[in-house]
Amino acid sequence: MTITQLYYVLAVAEHQNFTKAAEKCFVTQPTLSMQIQKLEDELDIQIFDRSKKPIELTEVGKKIVTQARNIVNESYRIQDIVDQQKGFIGGEFKLGIIPTIMPTLLPMFLKTFIKKHPKVKLKIEELTTEEIMSRIKEGHLDAAIAATPLEDENIKERPLYYEPFVSYIPKNHRLYGQKTIATTDLEIDDMLLLEDGHCFRDGVINLCKIFKNHVDDKFQLESGSIETLIKLSNEGLGMTLLPYLHTLDINEKEKNNLHYFNEPPPAREVSLIYHKSELKMQIIEALQDVIAGIVRGAIAFQDVKIISPLPK
Amino acid sequence: MTITQLYYVLAVAEHQNFTKAAEKCFVTQPTLSMQIQKLEDELDIQIFDRSKKPIELTEVGKKIVTQARNIVNESYRIQDIVDQQKGFIGGEFKLGIIPTIMPTLLPMFLKTFIKKHPKVKLKIEELTTEEIMSRIKEGHLDAAIAATPLEDENIKERPLYYEPFVSYIPKNHRLYGQKTIATTDLEIDDMLLLEDGHCFRDGVINLCKIFKNHVDDKFQLESGSIETLIKLSNEGLGMTLLPYLHTLDINEKEKNNLHYFNEPPPAREVSLIYHKSELKMQIIEALQDVIAGIVRGAIAFQDVKIISPLPK
DNA sequence: TTGTGTGATAGTCATTTTTAATCAATTTAG
DNA sequence: CTAAATTGATTAAAAATGACTATCACACAA
Numbered sequence: 078m079t080i081t082q083l084y085y086v087l088a089v090a091e092h093q094n095f096t097k098a099a100e101k102c103f104v105t106q107p108t109l110s111m112q113i114q115k116l117e118d119e120l121d122i123q124i125f126d127r128s129k130k131p132i133e134l135t136e137v138g139k140k141i142v143t144q145a146r147n148i149v150n151e152s153y154r155i156q157d158i159v160d161q162q163k164g165f166i167g168g169e170f171k172l173g174i175i176p177t178i179m180p181t182l183l184p185m186f187l188k189t190f191i192k193k194h195p196k197v198k199l200k201i202e203e204l205t206t207e208e209i210m211s212r213i214k215e216g217h218l219d220a221a222i223a224a225t226p227l228e229d230e231n232i233k234e235r236p237l238y239y240e241p242f243v244s245y246i247p248k249n250h251r252l253y254g255q256k257t258i259a260t261t262d263l264e265i266d267d268m269l270l271l272e273d274g275h276c277f278r279d280g281v282i283n284l285c286k287i288f289k290n291h292v293d294d295k296f297q298l299e300s301g302s303i304e305t306l307i308k309l310s311n312e313g314l315g316m317t318l319l320p321y322l323h324t325l326d327i328n329e330k331e332k333n334n335l336h337y338f339n340e341p342p343p344a345r346e347v348s349l350i351y352h353k354s355e356l357k358m359q360i361i362e363a364l365q366d367v368i369a370g371i372v373r374g375a376i377a378f379q380d381v382k383i384i385s386p387l388p389k
Numbered sequence: 390m391t392i393t394q395l396y397y398v399l400a401v402a403e404h405q406n407f408t409k410a411a412e413k414c415f416v417t418q419p420t421l422s423m424q425i426q427k428l429e430d431e432l433d434i435q436i437f438d439r440s441k442k443p444i445e446l447t448e449v450g451k452k453i454v455t456q457a458r459n460i461v462n463e464s465y466r467i468q469d470i471v472d473q474q475k476g477f478i479g480g481e482f483k484l485g486i487i488p489t490i491m492p493t494l495l496p497m498f499l500k501t502f503i504k505k506h507p508k509v510k511l512k513i514e515e516l517t518t519e520e521i522m523s524r525i526k527e528g529h530l531d532a533a534i535a536a537t538p539l540e541d542e543n544i545k546e547r548p549l550y551y552e553p554f555v556s557y558i559p560k561n562h563r564l565y566g567q568k569t570i571a572t573t574d575l576e577i578d579d580m581l582l583l584e585d586g587h588c589f590r591d592g593v594i595n596l597c598k599i600f601k602n603h604v605d606d607k608f609q610l611e612s613g614s615i616e617t618l619i620k621l622s623n624e625g626l627g628m629t630l631l632p633y634l635h636t637l638d639i640n641e642k643e644k645n646n647l648h649y650f651n652e653p654p655p656a657r658e659v660s661l662i663y664h665k666s667e668l669k670m671q672i673i674e675a676l677q678d679v680i681a682g683i684v685r686g687a688i689a690f691q692d693v694k695i696i697s698p699l700p701k
Numbered sequence: 702t703t704g705t706g707t708g709a710t711a712g713t714c715a716t717t718t719t720t721a722a723t724c725a726a727t728t729t730a731g
Numbered sequence: 732c733t734a735a736a737t738t739g740a741t742t743a744a745a746a747a748t749g750a751c752t753a754t755c756a757c758a759c760a761a
Contacts, residue, residue, distance in 0.1 A: 078464060079391050081749090095708055108750050110709060120471045127708070130758075137474040144466050151460045152390060155453060159432045162449040407739055420719055422739060427717095439739070442727075703761085710755070717748070724741070731734085 080152050082116045083145035085109050086124060090142045093131040150216050150354060157356055167196025170360050173209040173221035174201060177277040177303060178347060181322035182222065182368070185375070190367045197360055206276040206386065213352050220361050222368075224276050224386035225348040233355070234348040235365055238372045239381045241342040242284065243324050245307060245334050246316040258336045260284060260343055260382075269306050269317040272299045276386035277345070281318050284343050284384045307331065320345065321376065344381035392464050394428045395457035397421050398436060402454045405443040462528050465668060473671055479508025482672045485521040485533035486513060489589040489615060490659060493634035494534065494680070497687070502679045509672055518588045518698065525664050532673050534680075536588050536698035537660040545667070546660040547677055550684045551693045553654040554596065555636050557619060557646050558628040570648045572596060572655055572694075581618050581629040584611045588698035589657070593630050596655050596696045619643065632657065633688065656693035 088098035089109065099106040117124055124138040134142060160168070174183060183201065191199070204212065204221070212218035214231055225234045244258045252262055265285040271278040278299075298314055300306050306317045307327065311334075321344075324335055349365050351357075400410035401421065411418040429436055436450040446454060472480070486495060495513065503511070516524065516533070524530035526543055537546045556570045564574055577597040583590040590611075610626055612618050618629045619639065623646075633656075636647055661677050663669075 078467065079393075081391075083467075094706095096706080104749090105751060106708070107710080107752085111749080114709085120468065122471050122474065130707080132708085137470060140470045140474075141467055144463065144470060148460060148463045148467075151456065151463060154456050155390060155395075155460075156432065158449060158452045158456060159434050162434065162452075406737095408737080416718095417720055418739075419721085419741080422741090423718075426740085442738085444739085705758100705760080707758080708756090711753085712751105713753105714751080715749090717746100719746070720744085722742085722744105724739100726738085726740100728737070729735080731732100 078116060078119060080149060082112050084149050085112050086116065086142060086145050087149060089113060089125065089132070090134055090138070093133070095132070146216065150356065154354070154356060157358075161359055164359075165196070166194050166359050166363050167198075168357075168360075169198045169200060170357060171200045171202070171217065171219045172364070173204040173212065173218045173223075175206055175209065175221075175223045175276060176203055177271070177275060177320055177323075178222055178224075179203045181320070181325070182347075182372075186368045186371045189371060190364065193367060194360075194363055197363070205274045207274070209350070213350065216352070219357050220349055220351040220364065222347065223350055224280060224345040225350065226346065226385070227350065228387065231353050232350050233353050234350050235361075236346050236348045237365065237368050238347055238376045239344045239383065240347055240376065241321045241344040241381055242281070242318045242338065242384070243321055243342075244316060244336040244338065245310055245319050245324075245331075246336050247310050247313050247334055249313045250316050252316065252336070253334075255336065257339050259339050260287060267315040269309050269315045270299050271303070271306065272301050276388075277320065279388040280345050280384045280386045283387075283389060284318070286389075310334070325375070341380040341382045343384050345386060346383050390428060390431060392461060394424045396461050397424050398428065398454060398457050399461060401425060401437065401444070402446055402450070405445070407444070458528065462666060462668065466666070469668055469670075476671075477508075478506050478671050478675055479510075480669075480672075481510045481512060482669060483512045483514070483529065483531045484676070485516040485524065485530045485535075487518055487521065487533075487535045487588060488515055489583070489587060489632055489635075490534055490536075491515045493632070493637070494659075494684075498680045498683045501683060502676065505679060506672075506675055509675070517586045519586070521662070525662065528664070531669050532661055532663040532676065534659065535662055536592060536657045537662065538658065538697070539662065540699065543665050544662050545665050546662050547673075548658050548660045549677065549680050550659055550688045551656045551695065552659055552688065553633045553656040553693055554593070554630045554650065554696070555633055555654075556628060556648040556650065557622055557631050557636075557643075558648050559622050559625050559646055561625050562628050564628065564648070565646075567648065569651050571651050572599060579627040581621050581627045582611050583615070583618065584613050588700075589632065591700040592657050592696045592698045595699075595701060596630075598701075622646070637687070653692040653694045655696045657698060658695050 085098070085102060088102050089095055092098045092101065095109055096106045099109040102109065113124065122137055123135050124141055126133045126135050126138075206223050206227070209218060209221040209223055210227065210229060210232060213221060222237070225236065227234065244252070246253050250267070252258060255262070263285050265282065268281065268285065270281060298309055300309060303319060303323050307319075309315070310317045311331070324332070349361060349368070351361050397410065397414060400414050401407055404410045404413065407421055408418045411421040414421065425436065434449055435447050436453055438445045438447050518535050518539070521530060521533040521535055522539065522541060522544060525533060534549070537548065539546065556564070558565050562579070564570060567574070575597050577594065580593065580597065582593060610621060612621060615631060615635050619631075621627070622629050623643070636644070661673060661680070663673050
C-alpha cells in the first residue's frame with residue numbers, strides 16, 4: 078500500500094470517474110486503474126462498485142476513503158514540518174472568504190501580504206460559510222475568513238476583528254429621526270436582507286430574534302449583494318444593516334443614512350478559520366499577522382455584543 | 390515519499406542502528422540507507438545525525454518521526470477496516486499484563502480465548518504499568534490489562550472487573566483478632582509491600598494515605614511477588630494486602646489469615662486498555678467479551694471503593 | 702446501427718528498488 | 732599501536748514497479 082494509491086482512490090472517489098481523476102492526478106487512466114486494482118487486490122476487497130454509473134464507493138470503500146484522506150493529509154504534514162524548520166513561508170495556499178467580507182477586507186490586506194510573502198501563491202475563492210466548512214474538512218481549502226463562532230470541533234478559529242453592525246435607514250423610514258438605534262428598535266419586517274445562504278443574513282435575523290421570540294420567515298425583499306441592499310433601501314423599500322467596513326466606502330450623500338447603534342453595538346466576530354490538524358500554520362500565522370496589522374487601524378471598537386452567524 | 394520510507398525511518402530511530410533496523414524490516418542495510426537518503430533528499434533536510442555514535446535524530450528528525458509514527462499507524466487502520474468488514478478476527482496481537490494480575494487472570498481466560506479465536510496469535514508479556522503505557526503509545530503493544538484509571542488521554546480504558554483488596558494478617562499481628570478490617574485500621578508501617586514499580590504497591594500506599602496525610606516512605610520489607618509477601622507475612626514480619634483473585638489459590642491453612650474489609654471494601658479497577666486510535670478493536674472487543682464472561686462467575690462484588698493505582 | 706463515454710487489458714519501456722559485494726571510517730580489543 | 736569488528740555509504744547488476752500507448756469491451760444514447 079502506498080500513499081500514491083490512497084491519493085488515487087481519493088481522486089476517483091471525488092470525481093466518480095477514473096478518466097477525470099486521472100487527469101487531476103496528472104497520470105493516464107490505465108495507471109490509475111491499475112494502481113487502484115492493485116490496492117483492491119492487496120486488501121482483497123472492492124473499494125468501488127464499478128457496475129454503477131457513475132461509479133460508486135462500496136460501504137467499506139467509504140470507510141477506506143475517510144481513512145485514506147486522513148493518511149494523505151497527515152503525509153502533507155511531513156513537508157509542513159520541514160518548511161517550518163526552514164522558516165519557509167511559501168507554496169500554494171487556498172483561502173476562502175465569505176461574500177460579505179471579501180470586497181471590503183481583501184483589498185485592504187492583499188497587496189501587503191503578497192509583498193511580504195512573495196513565495197506564497199494565494200488562491201482566493203468567494204464561498205459561503207457552509208461551502209467553506211465542507212471544503213476545509215475535505216482539505217480543499219487551507220483556511221478561510223468567515224464570521225464566527227462556528228461551533229464545529231473540526232475547525233479552529235482565530236479572531237481577527239469585531240465588526241459592528243451599522244443601520245442604514247432611508248429618509249422616509251420611521252427610525253430615520255433617531256440619532257442612535259437600539260437593538261430593540263429593529264423589526265425584521267421592514268428589514269432588507271441578503272439571500273439565503275449568507276451568514277450575515279443569519280446574523281441579522283438572530284439579532285432581531287433576540288427581542289422577539291418568533292420571527293416570520295417570509296421576507297419580501299432579498300438581494301445577493303450589500304450594494305443592492307443599499308440601492309433598494311434608497312428606493313424606500315425598508316432599512317437594512319451593514320457590516321461596519323462596508324460603510325467606509327459608500328458615498329457622502331448615503332453616509333447621512335447611517336445610524337450607529339447604542340453601546341455596546343451588535344457585531345460579528347470575523348476570524349481566520351482552518352482545520353484542526355493545523356496544516357500550513359506558518360502561512361496561517363503570516364496571514365493573521367498581516368490582517369491584524371492592517372485592521373488595527375481601521376477598526377477600533379472594543380465593547381461589542383457578538384451576534385452568532387449560524388442559522389438557528 | 391512512501392509509507393515504506395517512513396517505516397524505515399521509524400525502525401532506524403528505534404534501533405539507532407541501520408543494520409539492526411534493516412533486519413527488523415526484512416531488507417538489507419543498503420536498501421534502508423538508500424531509502425532514507427532518498428527521503429532526506431526529497432525533503433532536503435537531515436533526519437539523522439550520522440556523526441553521532443550511536444546514530445541520533447536531528448531536531449527536525451524527532452518531529453518527523455512523531456509524524457511518521459502517526460502516518461504508519463493510520464495506514465495499519467486501512468487493513469483494520471477491511472478486517473472489520475470481513476468479520477475477520479485474527480492476526481498477531483500483543484497483550485501486556487501487569488505482574489499482579491498475570492498469574493491469576495491469565496489462566497482463567499487464555500484457553501477459552503484461544504479456543505474461541507484460533508486465528509489470533511496472542512503474544513503476552515508481563516510488564517509494569519509504566520512500560521505498558523509507553524509501549525501502547527509507541528504502537529508496540531495492541532492492548533493491556535492493568536489497574537485503572539490511568540488518567541492518560543492517549544489511552545482508552547474498558548473496565549473488566551473490580552477486584553477488592555483483602556487483608557492477610559498473621560497470627561501474632563495486632564489486628565488478627567478482628568473479624569473484619571476497616572481501612573482506618575491500616576498502618577503503613579507494619580505493612581509488607583511489593584517493590585517499587587508495581588502499581589498494586591502504589592494502590593496500597595494510596596489506601597493507607599487516605600486517612601494519614603503523611604506517610605514515611607521508608608518501608609522495611611519489600612518483595613517482587615505476592616507469593617513472597619505471604620511467606621514473609623507468615624514469618625510474622627507484618628501484614629499485607631492481597632488482590633482478591635490471589636486469595637482464591639492459597640492453601641487452606643493460610644486462608645485462616647484472610648480478613649475481609651468492611652463494606653464497601655477498597656478495590657482496584659482492572660481494565661483492558663488500548664491506544665485511543667482504536668486499532669484492532671475487533672480483537673480488543675473479543676478479549677473483553679471472553680474475560681468479562683469468565684470473571685462474571687468469579688467476582689461478584691458490587692459496592693466497592695476504588696483506589697487509584699497511580700503513584701502520587 | 703453507430704457513436705460516445707467508460708473502465709479494463711496488453712505490451713513496452715523507463716525508472717525505481719533491491720540486492721550482493723565492497724569500501725571507508727570508526728570504534729574496540731588485545 | 733595494530734588488528735578485528737562494526738557501521739554506514741557506494742557501486743553495479745537484477746528485479747520490480749509504475750506509467751505510457753494502443754486497444755478492447757461494455758453500456759447507453761442518438
